[in-house]
Amino acid sequence: MDERRTGWVLIFVLVGQLVYLAVQGARDAGSQTRLETVGLRLLGPAARTIAGIPTNLSDAREGAKLRGTILEENRRLRREAEDLRLKLLRLTDVEGEMRRLGSAVRYTTPPAGRIRAVDIVYVDHASWLRTLVLYSGDQEAWVNQPVLSPDGLVGRVIAVAGPYAKVQLVTDRAASVGGMVLRTRRQGVVRGGSRGSGGLELDYVPLQADVRPGDRVLTAGIDGVFPRGIPIGTVVSVEAGGQLFHRIQVAPAVDFGVLDQVYLLDFDTVPQGFKEDLSGERP
Amino acid sequence: MSALKLFAWIAAAVLVHFVGMQLTPNFARFIDVFLVVVVLHSLEASSLSALLTGLLVGLLHDTITNGPFGLFGFADTIVGYGTARLAQRLVIQRPTGVLAVVSFAAALQQAIVVGLLFLLLPDPALPEPFWIALIRAGVSGLLGTAVYIATNHWRRNAEVRRRGKMSRLRLG
Numbered sequence: 001m002d003e004r005r006t007g008w009v010l011i012f013v014l015v016g017q018l019v020y021l022a023v024q025g026a027r028d029a030g031s032q033t034r035l036e037t038v039g040l041r042l043l044g045p046a047a048r049t050i051a052g053i054p055t056n057l058s059d060a061r062e063g064a065k066l067r068g069t070i071l072e073e074n075r076r077l078r079r080e081a082e083d084l085r086l087k088l089l090r091l092t093d094v095e096g097e098m099r100r101l102g103s104a105v106r107y108t109t110p111p112a113g114r115i116r117a118v119d120i121v122y123v124d125h126a127s128w129l130r131t132l133v134l135y136s137g138d139q140e141a142w143v144n145q146p147v148l149s150p151d152g153l154v155g156r157v158i159a160v161a162g163p164y165a166k167v168q169l170v171t172d173r174a175a176s177v178g179g180m181v182l183r184t185r186r187q188g189v190v191r192g193g194s195r196g197s198g199g200l201e202l203d204y205v206p207l208q209a210d211v212r213p214g215d216r217v218l219t220a221g222i223d224g225v226f227p228r229g230i231p232i233g234t235v236v237s238v239e240a241g242g243q244l245f246h247r248i249q250v251a252p253a254v255d256f257g258v259l260d261q262v263y264l265l266d267f268d269t270v271p272q273g274f275k276e277d278l279s280g281e282r283p
Numbered sequence: 284m285s286a287l288k289l290f291a292w293i294a295a296a297v298l299v300h301f302v303g304m305q306l307t308p309n310f311a312r313f314i315d316v317f318l319v320v321v322v323l324h325s326l327e328a329s330s331l332s333a334l335l336t337g338l339l340v341g342l343l344h345d346t347i348t349n350g351p352f353g354l355f356g357f358a359d360t361i362v363g364y365g366t367a368r369l370a371q372r373l374v375i376q377r378p379t380g381v382l383a384v385v386s387f388a389a390a391l392q393q394a395i396v397v398g399l400l401f402l403l404l405p406d407p408a409l410p411e412p413f414w415i416a417l418i419r420a421g422v423s424g425l426l427g428t429a430v431y432i433a434t435n436h437w438r439r440n441a442e443v444r445r446r447g448k449m450s451r452l453r454l455g
Binding site for chain 1: 298301302304305308311312330331334338342343345346347348349350351352353354360361364403
C-alpha cells in the first residue's frame, strides 16, 4: 500500500479511536467495553499462570521456613480460632439485642451481604493507572461489586471477562466513594489523591465541620455501590482549602503492596426492583 | 513468518511485563516493554504494519491499566507510524540511534496519554512527577537498545552459520 493510502488509514484509525474514547467518557463510568473483555480474556490466564509461580529466592526460602514451623503455626491458629469463636458468641448476643431494640423503634438494619475470597492475579498499585485483576473462579463477579480486604476497602469491579475481573482501586484518581468521619458522622466524597501519591482525599467537607488528624473514615453507604461501615482510611492532615471546604488527606486503610487475596462482597445496596422503578418512566 | 515473529515478540513482552510486576511493583512505572516492541518492530516494518501493531499492542496495554480504554492504543498507533516514517527517511542502525528513537518514542507516548487524559477526564491531574517520565523514557530506551543489539548479534551469528553450511555443501 502506498504512503498516501496509509496516511488515510492512520487518520481513519485515529479518528475512530478518538470517537471510541469520547463515547466511553460520555457513558456510565461503571460500563465496560467489548474490546476490554476480549483483552482481559487473553491476558488473564497469562497473568494467573505467572502469579502462581514463586518468582524469587526469598519466596522459596520463606516457604521452606514456613514448612518447618507449620505445627507451631497450627497451634497458634487453633488458639486464635477459639478466641474468635468466643468473640463471635458475644457479638451474636449484641446483634440480637440490637435487632430487638431496632424492632422496638421499627428500624430495619440493612443486610450485611456475604463475602467470598478471590485470588489476585495481577496488581499494579505503584503506577498512576492503578489496576488489579482478580480470578473469581466459577462464580463470576459483576460490575460495581465491592472488593474488600481484611483491613478495609480495596475498590470496585469495573470489567468482567469470564472468571477474570478488573478492579478500580479506591486510590485511583477517577474513583469516588461516599465516605464519613466515624467520630462525627460528617459525610464527604473520598477520591484518589493527585500526582500518583497513592493516598486519598476527602472532599466536600465544610470548613465548619470538625475533622482532625487521626479520625477514621468509613464508607457512608450513600453512593449506591458500597455498604456503610467499611474502613477506608485515617485522616492524615486537615488544611483550609478554598472558601468553603477543608482539604483533607487520608491514608488508605489497605496496604496495596501486600495484597495477594481479596474478598468480593455479594451485596446489592439498592434493591433491583427499586433500581428498575428509578430508571423507568414516572407517571 | 513475520507475523509469527511479531506475535512471539508481543507474547514475550506480556511475559516480561507480568514477571517484572511480580518482582517489583514499580516495574511498569519505569519500563514500558509494550512500547519497546512497537518501536523495534516499526524500525523495520512498513508504516501500515507499524500503525496496526501500535494499535494492537496499545489496546493490550490498555487492558491491564485503568484509564479510559484506548488511551495507549491511540498513543502507540501514532508512535508506531511515526517511527516507521522516521526509519524510512533516516538510516537507524547504530545502537545510539535506537536509544534516541526509543527514548523519544516513550516520551512522546507519555505526552500523548497525558494530553488525552486532560481532554477526557473531568478533573485531570498530572499523573507522575516529570522526572519519572524522563526515567521511564531513558530506561525504555536502554531496554530497546539492549534488545536491538542482542537480536542483531543473534542474526549475524545465524547468517555466519548459514553461510558456513552453504560453503560446506558446495565443497562437498
